[in-house]
Amino acid sequence: MRVKKQKRNRRTVKFFSACFGFREPFKVICDGTFxxxxxxxxxxxxxxxxxKLLGARVTLFSSRCITAELKSLGQSHSESLEASLQLIPASCDHEKRVNAAACIESIIAEGNGKHFFVATQDIELRRRLREVPSVPVIYGLKNSLLIEQPSTAQREFVKCSEEKRLHASVSEIQILRKEVNETDQGRDSFDPDQSSRTRTLKRSLDSTEKSKFKRKRAKGPNPLSCKKKKSKEVSIPSPNKEGSVPAKKRKRTRKKKDSGLEQGSGS
Structure with missing residues (x-):
């Protein structure tokens, strides 16, 4: 189960890194509750x-308002106050102290340009931050730390931004229309012979392209790689002096007599 949680957390970190440009070392702003x-x-x-949770190096931040809020809570949060003072202070422009939730919301305003992870135990603040597209939230559950999965509002924002990238904006469409009008005016200024020339060139190009893509038919074997056929030698009989072709001689076959008969005849 622990491996599944780690994979889920790493997947969430990759989502915010790929879609909103979060880079290592990750900045984490911690409020007093966390x-x-x-x-x-x-x-x-x-x-x-x-x-260990984010799978990369981190830098921890706090703010003057968070430190002041911990100081106002008294002796019960003295250890938390000392820990907050050791963190890097994030710049907040509040002259008078505000609560930690309002301070964090002002720091991550305008699209969270500084790419902060927000670590808090405040349930109401976590609910509000789910509506902000580019803010990942970290919280603690007993002796473990977790990162919230991307909310539906955050996923919809990413989906809409990707569709906008694929389609041309209004300014780009206006520029394209202007370029098309300029090219049309340039065509009108050409002489009529130019258009006829372009047509003939297009036809010739089409014919050459068609000839390039002709279907190749199967050809015969390479004659250089084939062996020559051996011609059969026909023996022509030489004529006699008289000019007539001699007749074939009959071969005489001799049969051997049996040895027993030979002996009988001798006696």
Whole structure:
């Protein structure tokens, strides 16, 4: 079961890397609830635990508003405050302190240009972030860390953006129409003989292309690779002096007599 979870998490990371340009080392902004969860379940060191989840090196971030919120919670969150101060502060433009959820939403505004992973235990913040296309969310469940699968809104955004890439935009269509009109005006300025020449050239090109793609028929064998046929020698009898062709001589076959008869005749 653990292997299936790891594969699912790696698949989610690949989705955000391919569709929204997330690159290693991954930036993870952690709010106070997530930092407190890491310390409560002793998921330390935190960067190693998150690197194991995402399958790559990570850089952990916090913000002034998150640190101030942890400070306001008192002695119960003093350890979380110390851990937050050790993280890299993400730049937020709040003069007065706001809550951690509002601060994170302002940092990832306008398409999450800095490519932050958001690590939080706030259920309401996680629900709102599912509607933002380019924001992956990390959360903790007891002594394990998980990354949320891409929501339907995020998948639909990716699908629509891919379709827009395939089709030409309005400005591109206007440019194409302008180029077509210019070419039509250029054709009108040509002399009529030019059009007839182009037609004859097209016909000649068509005929040459057709000749190129003729079907090859089967030919006979290569005569150089074949052996010559041996001619049968016919013996012609030489004529006599008189000019007549001599008749064939009959061969006489001699039969051997039996040895017993020979002895009888001798006696």
């Amino acid at each position: 930092i407190h969860h890491l310390l409560a379940h002793r998921l330390l060191p935190a960067d190693d635990a998150l690197a």
